[in-house]
Amino acid sequence: MLTVHHLNNSRSQRVLWFLEELGVSYEIKRYERDPKTMLAPPELRAVHPLGKSPVIVDNGRTVAESGAIIEYLLHEYGEGRLAPLPGSPDWLSFRYWMHYAEGSAMPPLLLKLVALRIASAPMPFFARPVARKISETLQSSFIDPQLKTHLGFINDELKKTGWFVGDAFSAADIQMSFPLEAASSRSADPAHTAIRDFLERIHARPAYRRALERGGEYLYA
Known part of the structure; x- marks a missing residue:
């Protein structure tokens, strides 16, 4: 088993x-x-x-x-x-999204989580302003621009067919689900309608x- x-x-x-x-x-x-x-x-x-x-x-x-x-x-x-079948037109795209999910999409989301925890972590009162400033600077100068770029890219890709590979649901959609679920809980953008619609579709699947x-x-x- x-x-x-x-x-x-x-x-x-x-x-x-x-x-x-x-x-x-x-x-x-x-x-x-x-x-x-x-x-x-x-x-x-x-x-x-x-x-x-x-x-x-x-x-x-x-x-x-x-x-x-x-x-x-x-x-x-x-x-x-x-x-998709290995060697087919969609195979390279499939491999890309399978690796992109953890290799590119997740790192800025993890950094966002770390930055938020720095700002809220227990510490002496005199250190709090410094920690909050570090957190705010890290988010505004690097993390948030990275997230905006990645989520905009993903949203544009999903606009094409609603799925990541071709016009059908695949394992790439399952692999990409966690970064998008995490993003929606931390930095959702109302303009990213294709991401929102994707999440609604996968959450409605009986297997999900x-x-x-x-x-x-x-x-x-």
Whole structure:
């Protein structure tokens, strides 16, 4: 039986969703974030040395990293579904979005989260103005312009067909879901109507709803 080591409010939710789309049987081993640090519990290190989620174990093989997991599942269980044929006109685009999600889209979102935490972190009163100034400068001079550029690019791409690859739903849409869900919770722009419509479409999918029922709390949905 395939096992998903699932952390609440994390990227592992999209792995559950992908498995539901494929109709693959799986079991879930749940982990909860530390309520103060929001970090994964140390028990996950017994599964993978980095102690992060998602991780799957399938037939004695341990696979980590969302993109690698989705590619593994496509190879083992996809049967040609949810991905274009290798070498087809859409294949390069598919590979691009599968890597763009974590390689380019997520870093400014993580920096935004860090900057917000710097501004609100407990500290001596005399240090608060300095920390807030650092946070504000980091956001206004680098993070927010980067987010504006990336989200504008994504929005323009989604305007073409509503999906990231061709005119049909694919695993690339699942991989891109987490950055866009995170962005909508931190820096949503009303002008990005294509992103909003994309999120509404994926959240309405039956497989997405089933994954939520199995995965539990997920604040980004």
